[in-house]
Amino acid sequence: MAIEFTDPGTLSDDEREKGDVFAPEFGANGLIMAVVSEAATNQVLMVAHMNRQALGLTLETGIVHYYSRSRAALWKKGEISGETQKLIEMRTDCDQDVLLLRVEQAGRGAACHTGHKSCFFRKVKVAGDGEISLTNDAGAPLFDPAKVYKR
């Protein structure tokens, strides 16, 4: 089956923001943004995009699929790296233009292509003199990207 999604244009603002009809807003580029968190801890792991096909496949299979903007192609997360994601819960925000995916991260537990658990492995630090820098407070990556992604 191919899942069909309700056109948000057919809903009133109230229905869209408070109702029970799922009407995801795909942007002009046909994509909707997905924020991804680890179901067990709520830690934010990454942000990615989905087209209708990726969202449909994710809901049908329970395995997370995205749309890769750099490759302009459907992207089954972890297909190359083994770092697949099992969908535990999907949520939508008030105006239905962002999805929240709560997942179990498989493989080595690294959602990020740098080999880190989370893409957000660096903290923004503001020094006393106003100087801003980044600090990696997440330690070493869980895999070596050079070995995993052979291009």
Next chain:
Amino acid sequence: MAIEFTDPGTLSDDEREKGDVFAPEFGANGLIMAVVSEAATNQVLMVAHMNRQALGLTLETGIVHYYSRSRAALWKKGEISGETQKLIEMRTDCDQDVLLLRVEQAGRGAACHTGHKSCFFRKVKVAGDGEISLTNDAGAPLFDPAKVYKR
């Protein structure tokens, strides 16, 4: 002081993805996306946008500012509703085009304009027959938007 941000175009991919220079990527519209979570629990509260001014003010004051796309104006979160956000920690993702703000939500504890704690108060439910719907599993809103936002 007005905070100046490094132009990401001046960094190599490696510097940008793994280095310690903060070089946020503002899109063609001059905005960067911010995912906002509750610092104490990591629960994702909302997603919003920042321009350079909003990001600078947030880092300078520790009080979260966004850019409202609907009003095309700087938006001090909670200015009308009282639902301000105190920045506990800011993080950036690997390609520095998304920020993660870990905050303490003040006021009634409602980040969403619908009065809910989180904008993601609805879960996507797939029934046995493939029918998709939304369920509000977050209970009643913490404030009545009709009373708080008088337009």
